[in-house]
Amino acid sequence: MPELPEVETVRRGLDDILTGHRIEAVHIDDSRLVQPRSSRAVERRLAGATVTSVGRRGKWLLLELDTGDTAVHHLRMTGSFAVDGETLPHERLQYVTDAHIVRYVDPRRFGTLEVGKHAVMHSMLDSKLGPEPLEAAWDATVLRTSLRGRSTTIKAALLDQRVVAGLGNIYVDEALHGAGIAPRVRAGTLSLVRAERLVVAVREVLTLALDSGGSTLSDYRQVDGTFGSMQDRFLVYGRAGEPCAHCGRALRSATIAGRTTVWCTHCQR
DNA sequence: CGGTAGACCTGACCGC
DNA sequence: TGCGGTCAGGTCTACC
Numbered sequence A: 001m002p003e004l005p006e007v008e009t010v011r012r013g014l015d016d017i018l019t020g021h022r023i024e025a026v027h028i029d030d031s032r033l034v035q036p037r038s039s040r041a042v043e044r045r046l047a048g049a050t051v052t053s054v055g056r057r058g059k060w061l062l063l064e065l066d067t068g069d070t071a072v073h074h075l076r077m078t079g080s081f082a083v084d085g086e087t088l089p090h091e092r093l094q095y096v097t098d099a100h101i102v103r104y105v106d107p108r109r110f111g112t113l114e115v116g117k118h119a120v121m122h123s124m125l126d127s128k129l130g131p132e133p134l135e136a137a138w139d140a141t142v143l144r145t146s147l148r149g150r151s152t153t154i155k156a157a158l159l160d161q162r163v164v165a166g167l168g169n170i171y172v173d174e175a176l177h178g179a180g181i182a183p184r185v186r187a188g189t190l191s192l193v194r195a196e197r198l199v200v201a202v203r204e205v206l207t208l209a210l211d212s213g214g215s216t217l218s219d220y221r222q223v224d225g226t227f228g229s230m231q232d233r234f235l236v237y238g239r240a241g242e243p244c245a246h247c248g249r250a251l252r253s254a255t256i257a258g259r260t261t262v263w264c265t266h267c268q269r
Numbered sequence B: 001c002g003g004t005a006g007a008c009c010t011g012a013c014c015g016c
Numbered sequence C: 001t002g003c004g005g006t007c008a009g010g011t012c013t014a015c016c
Helices: A004-018 A039-046 A118-128 A140-147 A154-159 A169-179 A192-211
Strands: A023-028 A051-057 A060-065 A069-074 A080-083 A091-097 A101-105 A112-117 A252-256 A259-263
Touching: A004 A051, A004 A060, A004 A080, A004 A091, A004 A101, A004 A192, A023 A039, A039 A069, A039 A112, A051 A118, A060 A118, A069 A118, A112 A118, A140 A192, A154 A169, A154 A259, A169 A192, A169 A259
Parallel strands: none
Antiparallel strands: A023 A091, A051 A060, A060 A069, A069 A112, A080 A101, A091 A101, A252 A259
């Protein structure tokens, strides 16, 4: 589920709830969650720490702690957080703070939690992630440089977190539609003009999604329990066979880069 | 180097 | 109602 807009929405919710508060206890109920597996050690390591900020890098959430540690969550497909209330189905972890109980829920248990020293966690993320798409440092020239010589499709390239951090299957399809670029275009052949259009389209769709509180499909919701509304604004994702919003022709679907991909064969070249 | 399938899990949904 | 098949927002690994 969660791509950059959903993870950023969760970050803002967690920042409001956790920053400045002391973690009294952590309860982990999923032997797969912690990497590398030692739930009890992580529970002990986090207990007593105060959260100094909640950050995000790509699709990763970072709880910065006054102990010098960073707790790094990845939600994968179905992870989400909720605050207070009753125990939820598929609850895998609780942060019990001096003010709230923060619950991590993940039906499919793909999500991960890693805890380590601040510098270690940040360099781990930097080693696997490219630039943030909403930061000015990422532009058409940077994008073209990262795509140079790559024969793979633009769809696969945008899903590659080393090219740009935070896009997933939904927002790649939406951005390619916005930019008028077909998903099978060879990444290394993108002209500067088209790269500029793509950067603009990525920023537009991510900004719209952030303003909508993210997309709610089945699992995702905001930390306060409210739903996002970006799913109502998708122009291509989940709309195979429906008319293109621009030209009215039926949207086409195929598997590209191993993922279901939807696009308009007329508007996207 | 690059690409694609398979694995990791569970639930929802569809057709019979 | 129940069963089997298919699909899902992500990433990593094995293999060609």
